[in-house]
Amino acid sequence: MNELQELYQQVILDHNKNPRNFGELPQCNHHAHGHNPLCGDQIEVFISVDEKSGLIEDVKFKGAGCAISKASASIMTTLLKGKTIKEARKLFDDFREVVTLDSNSNPDVMNLGKLAVFCGVREFPARVKCASLAWHTMINALENSDVEQISTE
Amino acid sequence: MTIANRTKTIEEIRADFPILSRLVHGKPLVYLDNAATTQKPKQVIDAISDYYLNYNSNIHRGVHKLSQEATDEYEKSRTTVKNFINAHKYQEIIFTRGTTESINLVANSFVKPNLSEGDEVLISNMEHHSNIVPWQLVCEEKGAKLRVIPINDTGEIIFEEFEKLLTEKVKILSIAHVSNSIGTINPVKAMIEKAHAKGIPVLVDAAQSIQHIGIDVQDLQCDFLAFSGHKIYAPTGIGVLFAKEQHLKKMPPYQGGGDMISTVSFEKTTYNELPYKFEAGTTNIEGAIALGKAIEYFNSIGIGFISRHESELLEYGHSVLSEIKGLRFIGTAEQKASVISFLLDGIHPHDIGTMLDVDGVAVRTGQHCAEPLMKRFGIPATTRASFSFYNTKEEINVLAESIRKVIKMFS
Numbered sequence A: 001m002n003e004l005q006e007l008y009q010q011v012i013l014d015h016n017k018n019p020r021n022f023g024e025l026p027q028c029n030h031h032a033h034g035h036n037p038l039c040g041d042q043i044e045v046f047i048s049v050d051e052k053s054g055l056i057e058d059v060k061f062k063g064a065g066c067a068i069s070k071a072s073a074s075i076m077t078t079l080l081k082g083k084t085i086k087e088a089r090k091l092f093d094d095f096r097e098v099v100t101l102d103s104n105s106n107p108d109v110m111n112l113g114k115l116a117v118f119c120g121v122r123e124f125p126a127r128v129k130c131a132s133l134a135w136h137t138m139i140n141a142l143e144n145s146d147v148e149q150i151s152t153e
Numbered sequence B: 001m002t003i004a005n006r007t008k009t010i011e012e013i014r015a016d017f018p019i020l021s022r023l024v025h026g027k028p029l030v031y032l033d034n035a036a037t038t039q040k041p042k043q044v045i046d047a048i049s050d051y052y053l054n055y056n057s058n059i060h061r062g063v064h065k066l067s068q069e070a071t072d073e074y075e076k077s078r079t080t081v082k083n084f085i086n087a088h089k090y091q092e093i094i095f096t097r098g099t100t101e102s103i104n105l106v107a108n109s110f111v112k113p114n115l116s117e118g119d120e121v122l123i124s125n126m127e128h129h130s131n132i133v134p135w136q137l138v139c140e141e142k143g144a145k146l147r148v149i150p151i152n153d154t155g156e157i158i159f160e161e162f163e164k165l166l167t168e169k170v171k172i173l174s175i176a177h178v179s180n181s182i183g184t185i186n187p188v189k190a191m192i193e194k195a196h197a198k199g200i201p202v203l204v205d206a207a208q209s210i211q212h213i214g215i216d217v218q219d220l221q222c223d224f225l226a227f228s229g230h231k232i233y234a235p236t237g238i239g240v241l242f243a244k245e246q247h248l249k250k251m252p253p254y255q256g257g258g259d260m261i262s263t264v265s266f267e268k269t270t271y272n273e274l275p276y277k278f279e280a281g282t283t284n285i286e287g288a289i290a291l292g293k294a295i296e297y298f299n300s301i302g303i304g305f306i307s308r309h310e311s312e313l314l315e316y317g318h319s320v321l322s323e324i325k326g327l328r329f330i331g332t333a334e335q336k337a338s339v340i341s342f343l344l345d346g347i348h349p350h351d352i353g354t355m356l357d358v359d360g361v362a363v364r365t366g367q368h369c370a371e372p373l374m375k376r377f378g379i380p381a382t383t384r385a386s387f388s389f390y391n392t393k394e395e396i397n398v399l400a401e402s403i404r405k406v407i408k409m410f411s
């Protein structure tokens, strides 16, 4: 059960059950759809960036998906608020590293902060796409390709 | 009572499939993803290595001994397939890469040349993407329309609606014999009768029926039948298209190349006789030979035992899983092959699949290449357990136990 408990940590299960920042953001200036055809996961990410300060003021998401994709989206939204776009991109890179590093490389968990909950994902390569969907969609939203569908398949 | 007919016990059958004794995450493998692909018995695996160890060579080309042996085995396999589905002639059996290629061949060589604007192609709401997309492509090119037979809430074709859709505009009916996602067995024989009464040819997608139901193409009277070797205990990359000779004779080749020609000059090429006209290039020789061996193996187990055992598993699976609170079946047709699709309240199939895997249980989760069917039921995905004759009730118990663990974890 060890790998499983690592994947489905309490934090993940909690965010799955009670997703934070769930809903729409009608006044947003960045928005994108994401879709994983393999499992049918759908997500929409709404971001509003303050034009003057360049800071992310608010983020919301909605959609249907597995526990991993939903929790990942929820945790992502909590990490983004107050960040600059550059910081958001850096977070995305860090996240990618966390979920794809091979298990022997033992990353410095202290530096990962909240992203550490995603460490379990890398033991389940089939689930990396689930965890990444919201993040790819967020990057797409920031690039403001409003119409495009992003796909992790 | 029926036990007397058995040639092998279930233990002996399982011993024929070496992979079934491996461990997954430290647990015995419980392989319930047979609708995706079946495991291979050692008789089939050995046939492939025998080919490469002893008589690998190209077919229909050499005068040397090896080529003769390979050609003989390849053609013997074609006869095995012909007898298996009771086709009239070996000329009606074409080796392809699989169901997908078989359907594409019919779409391009049979339907497309005669398709005009306003014509229709008729399929059902429960088709696999490979029985949707090839038709969309030819319809788009020709300005024809794809029409879809609706299904009811149990996952059965609504027959009256089907009859209404059978108009003179329809140029082909292409229908799954068995649904890969929910296991419904469609009344293809009755559908073929109705279609033929209006002069409409019919393709049966037998990808999910060939391994469960005895098929007799002369009894069905289908014009075309497509299936994949890998779902009937043979390797991937080999499949079959059965087509009535009268159609094949009129159809232009699907691909051009070697072996499908009789004479070639830069001015004019004449095509080879049937079925070689439709087998361009060097084919999957070892795959075709192994398919023959897989069918021989299948016959040695016997369709009688196979259908009895698989219906028992289906019934047992339904009864054991229906005791689990929060579990809902998707697809409850009266006539079903041994496929069970289900949902768990509030738990996504992907999470179920991962957790079952850790217990050694292999199931399919997702849309099963049938997005329109998922949409019909208003769900994003399901978890699917599909049984073969080598599965056991004990394995279904492991599945049920593992599902209970998933529910506990997420509660």
Ligand SMILES: Cc1ncc(COP(=O)(O)O)c(C=O)c1O
Pocket: B035, B036, B097, B098, B099, B100, B101, B128, B130, B131, B176, B178, B179, B180, B205, B207, B208, B228, B369
């Ligand atoms: C009903 C049905 N049709 C067609 C196919 C496509 O078969 P293949 O991918 O082997 O060509 C499948 C495979 O899953 C199937 O289940």
